[in-house]
Amino acid sequence: MAPxxxxxxxxxxxxxxxxxxxxxxxxxxxxxxxxxxxxxEGETVGLVGETGCGKSATVRAVIGLLKPPGRITxxxxxxxxxDLVDLPPRQLRQIRGASIGFVPQNPFGAxxxxxxxxxxxRNVIRSHRRGRPAEIRRTALAMLDAVGIADPxxxxxxxxxxxxxxxxxxxVIALAMVLNPRLVVAxxxxxxxxxxxxxxxxxxxxxxxxxxxxxxxxxxxxxxVVAQYCSRVLVMYAGQVVESGPVRKVxxxxxxxxxxxxxxxxxxxxxxxVGAQGTVPTLLQLPPGCFYYDRCQYRSDPRCATETPALRExxxxxxxxxxxxxxxxxxxxxxxxxxxxxxx
Amino acid sequence: xxRARLLLDRVRPERATxxxxxxxxxQALRTLARGALSHKGLTVGFVVIVLILLTGFFAPLPxxxxxxxxxxxxxxxxxxxWFGTDRFGFDVFSRVFASAxxxxxxxxxxxxxxxxxxxxxxxxxxxxxRWSERIMRGLDMFQxxxxxxxxFAIVALTGNSLRNIIFAxxxxxxxxxxxxxxxxxxxxxxxxxxxAATAIGASRSRVMLRHVxxxxxxxxxxxxxxxxxxxxxxxxxLSFLGIGITPPDAxxxxxxxxxxxxxATGQWWVSFFPGAMVFVTIVAxxxxxxxxxxxxxxxxx
Amino acid sequence: MRFRTGAxxxxxxxxxxxxxxVITLAFGLVNLTPGDPALVIAGDxxxxxxxxxxxxxxxxxxxxxxxxxxxxxxxxxxxxxGTSFFTKRPIWDEITQRFPDTLELVxxxxxxxxxxxxxxxxLSSYFRRRWPDSLxxxxxxxxxxxxxxxxxxxxxxxxxxxxxxxxxxxxxxxLLDRPPERVTGAVILDTLIARDWGLLRTAFHHAMLPVVTxxxxxxxxxxxxxxxxxxxxxxxxxxxxxxxxxxxxxRVVGYAFREARTPVVTYxxxxxxxxxxxxxIVETVFAWGGLGQWAIDAMLKLDVPAIQxxxxxxxxxxxxxxxxxxxxxxxxxxxxxxx
Numbered sequence: 001m002a003p004x005x006x007x008x009x010x011x012x013x014x015x016x017x018x019x020x021x022x023x024x025x026x027x028x029x030x031x032x033x034x035x036x037x038x039x040x041e042g043e044t045v046g047l048v049g050e051t052g053c054g055k056s057a058t059v060r061a062v063i064g065l066l067k068p069p070g071r072i073t074x075x076x077x078x079x080x081x082x083d084l085v086d087l088p089p090r091q092l093r094q095i096r097g098a099s100i101g102f103v104p105q106n107p108f109g110a111x112x113x114x115x116x117x118x119x120x121x122r123n124v125i126r127s128h129r130r131g132r133p134a135e136i137r138r139t140a141l142a143m144l145d146a147v148g149i150a151d152p153x154x155x156x157x158x159x160x161x162x163x164x165x166x167x168x169x170x171x172v173i174a175l176a177m178v179l180n181p182r183l184v185v186a187x188x189x190x191x192x193x194x195x196x197x198x199x200x201x202x203x204x205x206x207x208x209x210x211x212x213x214x215x216x217x218x219x220x221x222x223x224x225v226v227a228q229y230c231s232r233v234l235v236m237y238a239g240q241v242v243e244s245g246p247v248r249k250v251x252x253x254x255x256x257x258x259x260x261x262x263x264x265x266x267x268x269x270x271x272x273x274v275g276a277q278g279t280v281p282t283l284l285q286l287p288p289g290c291f292y293y294d295r296c297q298y299r300s301d302p303r304c305a306t307e308t309p310a311l312r313e314x315x316x317x318x319x320x321x322x323x324x325x326x327x328x329x330x331x332x333x334x335x336x337x338x339x340x341x342x343x344x
Numbered sequence: 345x346x347r348a349r350l351l352l353d354r355v356r357p358e359r360a361t362x363x364x365x366x367x368x369x370x371q372a373l374r375t376l377a378r379g380a381l382s383h384k385g386l387t388v389g390f391v392v393i394v395l396i397l398l399t400g401f402f403a404p405l406p407x408x409x410x411x412x413x414x415x416x417x418x419x420x421x422x423x424x425x426w427f428g429t430d431r432f433g434f435d436v437f438s439r440v441f442a443s444a445x446x447x448x449x450x451x452x453x454x455x456x457x458x459x460x461x462x463x464x465x466x467x468x469x470x471x472x473x474r475w476s477e478r479i480m481r482g483l484d485m486f487q488x489x490x491x492x493x494x495x496f497a498i499v500a501l502t503g504n505s506l507r508n509i510i511f512a513x514x515x516x517x518x519x520x521x522x523x524x525x526x527x528x529x530x531x532x533x534x535x536x537x538x539x540a541a542t543a544i545g546a547s548r549s550r551v552m553l554r555h556v557x558x559x560x561x562x563x564x565x566x567x568x569x570x571x572x573x574x575x576x577x578x579x580x581x582l583s584f585l586g587i588g589i590t591p592p593d594a595x596x597x598x599x600x601x602x603x604x605x606x607x608a609t610g611q612w613w614v615s616f617f618p619g620a621m622v623f624v625t626i627v628a629x630x631x632x633x634x635x636x637x638x639x640x641x642x643x644x645x
Numbered sequence: 646m647r648f649r650t651g652a653x654x655x656x657x658x659x660x661x662x663x664x665x666x667v668i669t670l671a672f673g674l675v676n677l678t679p680g681d682p683a684l685v686i687a688g689d690x691x692x693x694x695x696x697x698x699x700x701x702x703x704x705x706x707x708x709x710x711x712x713x714x715x716x717x718x719x720x721x722x723x724x725x726x727g728t729s730f731f732t733k734r735p736i737w738d739e740i741t742q743r744f745p746d747t748l749e750l751v752x753x754x755x756x757x758x759x760x761x762x763x764x765x766x767x768l769s770s771y772f773r774r775r776w777p778d779s780l781x782x783x784x785x786x787x788x789x790x791x792x793x794x795x796x797x798x799x800x801x802x803x804x805x806x807x808x809x810x811x812x813x814x815x816x817x818x819x820l821l822d823r824p825p826e827r828v829t830g831a832v833i834l835d836t837l838i839a840r841d842w843g844l845l846r847t848a849f850h851h852a853m854l855p856v857v858t859x860x861x862x863x864x865x866x867x868x869x870x871x872x873x874x875x876x877x878x879x880x881x882x883x884x885x886x887x888x889x890x891x892x893x894x895x896r897v898v899g900y901a902f903r904e905a906r907t908p909v910v911t912y913x914x915x916x917x918x919x920x921x922x923x924x925x926i927v928e929t930v931f932a933w934g935g936l937g938q939w940a941i942d943a944m945l946k947l948d949v950p951a952i953q954x955x956x957x958x959x960x961x962x963x964x965x966x967x968x969x970x971x972x973x974x975x976x977x978x979x980x981x982x983x984x
Contacts, residue, residue, distance in 0.1 A: 065888055097891025109882030114903045114979055124890045159979045175890060485663060489963060490922030493940065497952055500944035502680040577792045581926055584794050585941055600795055604930065607802045608813060619795040626790040
């Protein structure tokens with residue numbers, strides 16, 4: 001748990017007013033529209049949202065790996081006070097891997113298929129510091145041991161395709177953390193893995209973060225994962241953070257109707273599963289009002305259609321981009337009621 | 345039929361840019377024609393080829409292309425002989441343009457022949473059977489052979505008549521069409537409109553002829569343009585070696601051959617102008633191929 | 646253990662069949678094509694007896710099946726490809742004498758093509774849609790649209806006649822130079838063995854233009870392949886992860902390049918096989934005196950046994966290269982071995 005709010009330590013990562021656009025000759029996709037958040041030392045922050053909500057673009061902007069034509073058009077990404085956005089490529093490269101570790105989605109895609117694992121460790125380590133082969137080997141072995149690989153010697157000698165999915169992801173995690181980064185960015189690290197292994201991998205990432213006091217940004221679309229592994233959560237929708245706050249608070253008393261819908265979509269025993277209605281705005285042309293206007297069950301305030309709500313504090317450390325408080329008159333389960341027959 | 349058409353209209357294959365179904369061939373051509381105007385490279389390439397062809401046949405040439413002027417041999421370009429003359433006294437300018445009369449029609453005829461043979465063979469080879477596998481393996485081997493040299497050998501052995509040159513070009517280019525049509529047909533067969541046509545009881549050969557084949561036309565056209573460019577190289581190569589078209593007939597390859605004996609002593613113009621013409625023609629064909637594949641949405645980028 | 650023995654065995658079993666096909670092709674090309682070589686050799690003015698004589702010498706007076714049987718028998722029992730109609734020398738000797746020259750040209754030319762082409766393709770895919778990409782595509786467009794023999798002539802004019810950096814296109818060495826003692830038959834290698842440094846320089850000097858011609862003409866294949874494969878690889882997850890781990894851009898391109906190497910190696914193999922005949926015109930332009938030039942001469946003179954022998958040898962060589970290619974591709978990719 002984060003310490004009391006009296007004197008919060010300076011954030012390790014501070015993203016402010018980040019905008020990312022994908023521009024081509026014909027059109028511009030506004031992927032991220034003014035995202036601000038921060039991660040404190042030793043804190044694990046969850047980032048949730050549907051596919052295409054800008055999670056991925058936000059993460060790529062943080063690690064400085066937006067693929068063209070995507071680029072940061074506005075805002076800052078500060079790591080320990082240094083703005084990474086305008087950093088020369090060479091210095092940014094030194095930060096990636098050494099200060100920020102990245103755990104990607106698909107472990108098999110991430111490992112080089114034709115290089116031995118040992119070679120991949122050597123390449124990563126040598127990119128940041130000198131080292132003799134024997135010493136590098138010891139480091140790699142220790143790291144593989146730390147991620148729970150039973151026979152690290154054999155793994156080092158082998159290739160990626162000889163590993164199982166869970167093992168491959170462990171190796172990827174080892175590569176990402178071998179240089180002891182202070183911040184770990186994990187982009188849906190368990191997609192495509194067996195359910196039982198998903199848990200193990202997440203436990204492993206959390207343990208590695210906790211023992212070393214690392215900070216972590218955990219991207220997922222699984223609210224359950226956020227509940228179990230994160231202390232704070234950011235909810236993204238249409239390229240904006242629509243709600244952020246302590247996990248317990250956000251998940252039990254959501255202040256944004258989208259968060260509410262997202263929670264309602266989590267299957268629970270004995271309840272009917274209902275999806276959200278309406279459409280996500282295309283990120284080609286941003287709507288004038290609230291981005292969630294089309295799908296919102298509560299829309300009424302005339303400002304909802306004309307003015308994009310900014311994040312405002314709705315509780316201690318709890319922020320939401322809404323024009324008014326939905327907590328007061330919330331029925332037990334508004335979305336479910338709304339989707340009953342004849343509601344249209 | 346009309347019900348079938350309705351059904352076909354509704355079920356479209358994933359590849360949105362490919363027109364599909366019977367009777368669409370004409371529409372596809374219309375789309376191509378319309379698109380051609382909006383695509384600069386395609387238009388330019390096409391116009392250049394037509395221009396070369398037209399000037400070859402109809403333009404008034406300053407000198408007789410197959411009548412040498414013995415008193416003016418190896419003259420450098422000047423007011424009378426715009427591109428100079430070769431060592432026999434032939435006017436290079438007239439011959440460069442007159443060459444299009446032979447070179448281009450032969451290239452096009454050879455390409456057409458290889459398409460005519462390649463499409464049916466490709467469709468047959470797209471039937472999934474052990475034999476089609478074997479045919480493709482045989483084709484692999486055949487294609488791995490230095491085909492250019494094979495073409496030389498064939499023309500040399502059968503005698504260098506225009507007909508034999510056309511056959512040789514067709515033979516060299518047939519494998520690419522078999523391969524292309526086969527792979528296209530294999531993909532198309534999996535698409536939904538073909539499934540629909542089969543489902544409403546169209547016979548196999550009917551599906552092939554009316555549904556699969558018309559849909560391969562766009563990509564075949566692009567490939568044909570590349571094949572024509574290759575044919576130009578083959579013809580020029582043949583004539584350059586003295587196996588194909590022979591003097592006094594005008595052909596770019598023959599002209600380059602004649603000039604090759606003077607180039608090391610500085611008389612560049614005899615080889616240069618026909619070579620440049622070959623270059624322009626090949627670039628034009630490549631532009632057409634590029635434009636067509638862009639139009640049908642199959643360009644790399 | 647690394648190799649999939651089943652697949653390799655299949656390939657090996659296919660070889661006799663393929664050899665048989667190549668033999669039949671070489672025979673069929675000469676004997677089943679319409680036209681009578683004897684008539685062409687004899688010329689228009691020859692008397693009927695002369696033509697009949699030539700027919701007898703070529704063996705074309707006998708029925709085709711009998712000729713085929715004789716051809717195959719001679720191949721396998723006497724291991725003979727026959728003798729040249731004009732020089733009366735064994736075809737095998739003619740071929741082995743010229744083979745090293747062609748091998749040198751093909752190896753050097755391909756090396757140049759691979760280096761230049763991969764460089765273009767790499768620049769192209771790395772700086773996609775920026776000026777290096779446009780420049781390299783321009784190079785591809787130009788080099789693939791100039792026939793190799795015309796490119797050779799242009800180079801002769803510019804580099805030899807105008808600038809004077811290259812020697813006259815008269816073959817492997819100068820007309821007045823004494824060739825090195827024949828050991829391997831390959832001039833450059835032989836000068837190395839003889840430690841004749843001056844002659845080695847001359848040999849390289851003479852090889853410059855033909856090698857550059859081949860390299861430029863075939864570089865477009867490699868440029869296009871590398872561009873296509875590398876563009877995909879540079880967008881792959883493994884490249885992103887490599888960057889996320891802070892690897893230098895050079896290393897990152899190296900990672901991507903490893904993915905591109907299988908198609909590039911395949912192309913090298915295919916072109917290597919094709920160039921033994923395909924370099925013929927360039928050999929002719931530069932009076933290289935290799936296999937290709939000899940074959941072209943044979944074709945012009947209608948030296949039927951020589952043409953037959955050339956096609957057979959080149960066909961078998963192609964088979965061999967393809968087999969090696971299969972093995973190399975398996976060896977290059979650790980994933981294939983365990984499937």
